[in-house]
Amino acid sequence: MKKTAIAAVIIVAAVFVAFLAYDGAVNKEYSSDFFVMNTYATAKLTGSKSKEAADEIRSLTETLDKGILSRTSENSVVSLLNVNGAGDAEKISDYLEILFDVCRKSGGAFDFTLGAVSDLWSFGSNPKLPDDSAIREALSHTGYEKLKLTENELVFGDKSAVIDFGAAGKGIALDEIKAVLFEKKIKQAVVSVGGSVLLMGDKEFTVGIRNPEGNSGSYIAKLHIPEGCVSTSGSYEQQFEANGRKYHHILDPETGYPVDNGLLSVTIISQSGILSDALSTACFVLGYEKGKALAEAYDCGVVFVADDKKIYAENGAENFIEITDDAYTLVMQ
Amino acid sequence: MNIKFIKKGDIAVIGVIILIAAAFMLWSNSKSEAVQAVITVDGEVIETVDLGSVKEKITVIPATSPRVVITAENGKIRFESAECEDKLCVACGDLSKHGDTAVCLPSKTVITVTGSDVDAVVY
Numbered sequence: 001m002k003k004t005a006i007a008a009v010i011i012v013a014a015v016f017v018a019f020l021a022y023d024g025a026v027n028k029e030y031s032s033d034f035f036v037m038n039t040y041a042t043a044k045l046t047g048s049k050s051k052e053a054a055d056e057i058r059s060l061t062e063t064l065d066k067g068i069l070s071r072t073s074e075n076s077v078v079s080l081l082n083v084n085g086a087g088d089a090e091k092i093s094d095y096l097e098i099l100f101d102v103c104r105k106s107g108g109a110f111d112f113t114l115g116a117v118s119d120l121w122s123f124g125s126n127p128k129l130p131d132d133s134a135i136r137e138a139l140s141h142t143g144y145e146k147l148k149l150t151e152n153e154l155v156f157g158d159k160s161a162v163i164d165f166g167a168a169g170k171g172i173a174l175d176e177i178k179a180v181l182f183e184k185k186i187k188q189a190v191v192s193v194g195g196s197v198l199l200m201g202d203k204e205f206t207v208g209i210r211n212p213e214g215n216s217g218s219y220i221a222k223l224h225i226p227e228g229c230v231s232t233s234g235s236y237e238q239q240f241e242a243n244g245r246k247y248h249h250i251l252d253p254e255t256g257y258p259v260d261n262g263l264l265s266v267t268i269i270s271q272s273g274i275l276s277d278a279l280s281t282a283c284f285v286l287g288y289e290k291g292k293a294l295a296e297a298y299d300c301g302v303v304f305v306a307d308d309k310k311i312y313a314e315n316g317a318e319n320f321i322e323i324t325d326d327a328y329t330l331v332m333q
Numbered sequence: 334m335n336i337k338f339i340k341k342g343d344i345a346v347i348g349v350i351i352l353i354a355a356a357f358m359l360w361s362n363s364k365s366e367a368v369q370a371v372i373t374v375d376g377e378v379i380e381t382v383d384l385g386s387v388k389e390k391i392t393v394i395p396a397t398s399p400r401v402v403i404t405a406e407n408g409k410i411r412f413e414s415a416e417c418e419d420k421l422c423v424a425c426g427d428l429s430k431h432g433d434t435a436v437c438l439p440s441k442t443v444i445t446v447t448g449s450d451v452d453a454v455v456y
Contacts, residue, residue: 033443034376040436040443042453126418195456208432208449210456215425217434217445219454232455238419267455 027187030054036061037069037169038124039194045181046188046201053184057191060180061173068092069165069172071115078163082115085159090152095172095274102278103144106294110282111253113142115162120256123249129242135256142253167233170196171277174229178273196231196277209303211325212236212264220325221303221311225269231276233284234265234305250284261287262307269301269317276300288312368446370410370428372403375441384408384429384446397440410444412437 030050033042041061043054066073068091073079081087089096102110116138120130146157165172170193181189181200188201195216199205207230208219223230235248235258252259266284270276275298283291288304292314295302301317309328313321323330372380374395382391382405390406392413399416409429412422417439425435432449436442 032376033373035438035441038438040438044452190452192453192455195454197453197455199452205453206451208451208454210454215428215433215435216456217428217432217449217454218430219432219451222451230453230455234456237456238421240419 032058034058037065037173037193039170041193042191043177044190045186047184047186049184050186053180053186053189056180056184057177060176061193064173064176065169069169071162071164078165081154081156082162085156085161087154088152089149089154093149093152093154095168096149096154098272098274099168099278100144100149102275102282105297106282106286107290108144108253109285109290109294110167110278111142111144112163112165112168113144113147113161114251114253114256115164116141116160117251117256118164118166118249119162121247121249121251123238127238127240127247127249129247139256167281168274168278170194171229171231171273171275174198174273174277196229196273198229198273199225199227201227208324209267209305210234210236210265212305220305220323220328221330222322222324223267223269223303223317223320224322225301225320228269228271229273229276230267230269231273231280232265232267233280235259235284236264250281252285259285263287263304264307265305266291267303267305267317268295269320270298368408368429368431368448370405370444370446373443373445382410384410395440395442397442399439401437401440401442403442403444410446411435412442412444415440 026048027046028048028050029046031044032054043057045053066076068077070076071079077091081089099112117135120134120138121127141158141160146161148155173193174196177191177198191198197207204224204226207223207225209221210232211218211220212234233250235250238249239246248258250259263284266280268276268280279295279298279300283295283302286294292302296315301315303317303321304312310331311323311328312331368384370382370384371378372393374397379395380393387405390404393403401415402413404411404413409427411427412435415423415437422435422437428435428444428446431446433446435444
């Protein structure tokens, strides 16, 4: 009897250890952080190939930046298009179609042809207040309507136009990363590229909306959401002061100056990375009323944080939000 | 069921094992509550500071270009100064709460206070 009991205990223990080993192999967690696309990226992955996936995400985003989206890399698709004023855009044509659509539906509040204007402001390096005449001159070479995409070929109607994916690049990266995660059969993932976040897996995630007055890890509200993409455009990023005034990096395509409409940030929840990124900028420029309508047109949840410390959550986001900072109030419409 | 094969000595052994396990759980729980700041340069951890036990001011200067100076004192850590152009990392101020993060892009240096209660922060 005693021997049987000991044998039973050994068998149970062996099964338990085998289970732990199996679980450990399938649910291998791996975290990595790195610098890419002029920003900071983090990846927390769970799956049997989590390290492989993290390594691939890193090389993929580097290639996406240097080979396609970067404006500082001479031979990137975007740089070549800007230099030649036309060319093969096959690698980005799907994304371009989405961006043209956001440009049209936002009535030009989103415009990826603002490169010449944003260059004058030098955000990201040594920002400065440009001459008004220089802004007006640069503005005359902007406008998405001047560009035409025909069968993967992009042609600039104005050869001085400069395309810039700064307001959509991080979202594009998230969409590319998603494909890697599927291929590597990753069970759960939280990937952030410069604060634009991809969530993947069968659980409820908690995402903080950054405190406009705090560091990049502090937040004022939580979103309890299933998998998808979340992006924020905030006026607190890349701010600088000149002549006693504060300037931020979200430019109004109509004026060439930073948007001044009482918003501190706009957050978009979408299944698409590029849409979450582009719409957060578009809705910031449009302001609350029009921005809400645009988010609704794309069936995306949206959260507006205003400088009077009021928070507006719309298109379903009201069901996910929890305010965690007493200084802010959720306005129910 | 016949349980005669269990002797008094066995019970004592089981008891000791349970006590050790309980002590280990208490120890690991208390460990995870400590407020630690992790400093990384280009993704590599170069220093971990236990903010709870920092009394005297300590200074960390990672081997980066541009140069950044990190100081920790009284449960807080910060980018004290930076030789980059925008100094956004210095503007982040004191970090002391779980999840607090400051990033210096030009020097690829990040300070993170461990133990955030969210999966990610969007910004």
